[in-house]
Amino acid sequence: MSEAFKSVMLFGAPGVGKGTQGKILGAIPGFYHTACGDLFRSIDRESELGRVFAQYSSRGELVPDDVTVRMWRSAIGDRVRDGFYTPDRDLLILDGIPRTVEQAGIMDGLIEVLAIVHLVCPNPEPMFERMRLRALKENRADDADPDVIRNRWSVYERETAPVLEHYDRGLILEIDALGTPAQVLRRVLEKLEPVHSAHFDVD
Numbered sequence: 001m002s003e004a005f006k007s008v009m010l011f012g013a014p015g016v017g018k019g020t021q022g023k024i025l026g027a028i029p030g031f032y033h034t035a036c037g038d039l040f041r042s043i044d045r046e047s048e049l050g051r052v053f054a055q056y057s058s059r060g061e062l063v064p065d066d067v068t069v070r071m072w073r074s075a076i077g078d079r080v081r082d083g084f085y086t087p088d089r090d091l092l093i094l095d096g097i098p099r100t101v102e103q104a105g106i107m108d109g110l111i112e113v114l115a116i117v118h119l120v121c122p123n124p125e126p127m128f129e130r131m132r133l134r135a136l137k138e139n140r141a142d143d144a145d146p147d148v149i150r151n152r153w154s155v156y157e158r159e160t161a162p163v164l165e166h167y168d169r170g171l172i173l174e175i176d177a178l179g180t181p182a183q184v185l186r187r188v189l190e191k192l193e194p195v196h197s198a199h200f201d202v203d
Contacts, residue, residue, distance in 0.1 A: 003087070003112075004109065004110055004111050004112040005076070005087055005092045005110065005111050005112065006087070006091055006092065006111075006112050006114055006199055006200075007091070007092040007093070007094050007111040007112060007113050007114065008091055008092070008093055008094065008113070008114055008115045008116070008117060008192060008195065009094045009098075009113055009115075009116045009117065010022050010093060010094060010095045010117050010119070011116050011117065011118045011119070011163070011164065012118060012119035012120065012121075012177060013121070013124070013127060013153055013156050013157075013161075014127070014131060014149075014152045014153060014156055015127035015128065015130045015131040015134075015149075016119040016120070016121055016127055016177040017119055017130075017177055017181065017184060018095055018096075018119060019035060019095065020181050020184075021117070021119070021181070021184060021185060021188055022035060022093050022095040024181065024185055025093050025185075025188070025192075026093060030089065030090060030091060030196055030200060031090060031091050031093055031196070032079075032084070032085040032086075032090040032091070032092055032093065033092075033093035033095060034075075034076075034079065034085075034095070035095045035096050036072060036094075036095060036096030036097040036099075037096060039071070039072060039075035039076070040053070040071055040072075040075065042075055042078070043071055043074065043075060047074075049067070049070060049071050049074055052067055053067070053071060065100055065102040065103045065106060066106060068097070068099075068103060069097075069098075069103055069106045069107055069110070072097055072107075073110060076092075088200075089200060089201075090200075091114070091195070091196050091199070091200065092111070094111070094113075098163055098166075099159065099160050099163070100159055100160065100163065101162050101163055101165075101166055103163075104163050104166040104167070105166065113167060113171060114171070114195050114199060115171050115172075115173055115191070115192065115195045116164070116167060116171050116172045116173065117173050117175055117188055117191070117192065118164070118172050118173060118174050118175065119175050119177040119184070120174050120175065120176065120177055121176075121177045121178055124153060126178060127153075127177070128146065128149050128150070128153075131143070131144075131149050131152075132144045132146070132149060173191040173192070175187045175188055175191065
């Protein structure tokens, strides 16, 4: 790859609405969003990377950071080849990666981070309730357990929150995550649209 993908990171604790905002942004011409989990599910299980992934997942082990990034790069390459994502026209919306500081370091040569949309909620209780209701709606009762929800936040604060320190603070756009999806989207676009216009030709 001769150039790094021009990217924007969606960042924030579980329940702040990264997936929702990513999906909405992905429907707007000039933005391309695919959640990391969706990319991984599309990996050919008979490929070399697919077999490596299966070895770890079958043992219930976490996939090493370098393998995770290789899988992401392969899946994004497939999207480019198939014409779904056009790097010279589309701003890549990163959702779910990098999750660790090590992943961020490995990806430095693959992505050019133009901005980090940091969805924030000073009081986590509304996020806990949002996660609980979402789990019940999706028939995942175990994930609605308050202890499970709080543990996910603890894992985020321990492993993922430090990723922000890897990047220039000037790239971070703090967005209030409370409100309807439309209200949050308006705040996101107010900050993000100038970033897109500055780096891509707008017809």
